[in-house]
Amino acid sequence: MASLRDAPRTPTSSLRDAARTTNGTSGEKIWLALEIGNTRLHWALFRGEILDNAWNTEYLPESIICQLAQSQTLDDLLLTISATQNKTREQAQEQTGGSSPPSPHLPTSSSLPPLLLASVVPSQTAIWETYPNVRVITLNEVPLKGMYPTLGIDRALALWGAGKTWGFPMLVIDAGTTLTFTAADANQCLVGGAILPGLGLQFATLGQKTGQLPLVEISKNASLPPRFALNTKEAIESGVIYTFLGGIKDFIQAWWNLFPNGKIAIKGGDRTLIINYLQVLYPEIATHLIVEPNLIFWGMREIIKLL
Numbered sequence: 293m294a295s296l297r298d299a300p301r302t303p304t305s306s307l308r309d310a311a312r313t314t315n316g317t318s319g320e321k322i323w324l325a326l327e328i329g330n331t332r333l334h335w336a337l338f339r340g341e342i343l344d345n346a347w348n349t350e351y352l353p354e355s356i357i358c359q360l361a362q363s364q365t366l367d368d369l370l371l372t373i374s375a376t377q378n379k380t381r382e383q384a385q386e387q388t389g390g391s392s393p394p395s396p397h398l399p400t401s402s403s404l405p406p407l408l409l410a411s412v413v414p415s416q417t418a419i420w421e422t423y424p425n426v427r428v429i430t431l432n433e434v435p436l437k438g439m440y441p442t443l444g445i446d447r448a449l450a451l452w453g454a455g456k457t458w459g460f461p462m463l464v465i466d467a468g469t470t471l472t473f474t475a476a477d478a479n480q481c482l483v484g485g486a487i488l489p490g491l492g493l494q495f496a497t498l499g500q501k502t503g504q505l506p507l508v509e510i511s512k513n514a515s516l517p518p519r520f521a522l523n524t525k526e527a528i529e530s531g532v533i534y535t536f537l538g539g540i541k542d543f544i545q546a547w548w549n550l551f552p553n554g555k556i557a558i559k560g561g562d563r564t565l566i567i568n569y570l571q572v573l574y575p576e577i578a579t580h581l582i583v584e585p586n587l588i589f590w591g592m593r594e595i596i597k598l599l
């Protein structure tokens with residue numbers, strides 16, 4: 293989904309102007325997109341409106357962010373990011389099926405690429421302000437109608453990106469640190485949504501807030517646990533996973549009651565696991581889901597066209 297549907301608008305923003313100084317071989321402007329979630333960082337390198345590469349990293353130490361600001365070239369910058377992240381990069385590859393920090397054989401640039409930042413972690417936003425060419429996206433830049441002031445920018449961007457790419461009405465399910473549902477109607481107006489603890493957070497809470505429950509970790513290829521379990525680990529897996537999937541199914545049915553032709557897109561670190569489970573338990577739902585990890589980047593690309 294790296295191609296465009298709408299013709300690009302006339303570039304007027306400082307971001308786009310700045311981007312002109314950072315050209316790739318074929319002359320497109322190179323820019324970085326960073327989404328800061330509650331667990332980790334999500335990166336994309338764009339050439340103009342084409343997504344060149346997307347990858348995940350852990351949060352970077354403040355000292356490394358300062359070092360990034362000193363980078364002379366894009367290559368230096370990408371090297372600094374990836375040098376801190378070997379372990380995470382492998383995990384990211386495993387999770388996203390191939391995305392990893394781009395290796396530094398990109399065209400050498402004369403200045404740092406602009407960084408478009410969307411964050412739901414204010415303390416992290418603050419430390420990225422040191423990057424010289426950063427532009428923080430705010431909610432009022434997302435053209436969705438009917439948003440409430442404290443709506444997460446990640447939810448707004450993902451919904452906007454999904455709707456502009458596949459059409460409205462659109463429901464976005466983000467299976468990340470939290471599980472969120474965020475929907476808009478055919479008029480691109482927010483219908484609303486829901487927030488609950490994500491899979492990892494549910495397991496972590498049970499492990500941390502009880503006297504006898506172990507910390508359960510689920511691998512992304514795990515098969516479904518027995519529904520009625522006869523040991524503690526499987527009892528936790530059963531309780532969390534079946535209610536999680538049942539909750540997703542229930543929200544989807546409620547969505548289709550409201551909008552029988554409404555579309556559904558799913559993203560987030562647990563999307564693959566969830567899709568695998570849904571294919572077994574509710575295949576008629578699974579076949580209707582658009583699985584797309586980069587929804588927020590599609591949203592950012594749309595915003596950039598408006599700047």
Ligand SMILES: Nc1ncnc2c1ncn2[C@@H]1O[C@H](COP(=O)(O)OP(=O)(O)O)[C@@H](O)[C@H]1O
Pocket residue numbers: 328329330331332333383384387467468469470490491492493559560561562
């Ligand atoms: N390599 C990984 N690193 C961290 N979390 C992962 C990874 N692979 C899968 N996950 C799952 O994804 C969840 C985080 O979701 P994600 O969408 O990546 O983060 P965020 O909420 O920061 O946007 C974790 O709670 C975990 O269940």
Ligand SMILES: CC(C)(COP(=O)(O)O)[C@@H](O)C(=O)NCCC(=O)O
Pocket residue numbers: 328329330331412442443444445446447466468469470471472487
């Ligand atoms: C709900 C969220 C915590 C999701 O963050 P994530 O799990 O993706 O890291 C984030 O979108 C947020 O802080 N939202 C503000 C509250 C709201 O959207 O209503």
Ligand SMILES: [K+]
Pocket residue numbers: 329446466468560
């Ligand atoms: K997210």
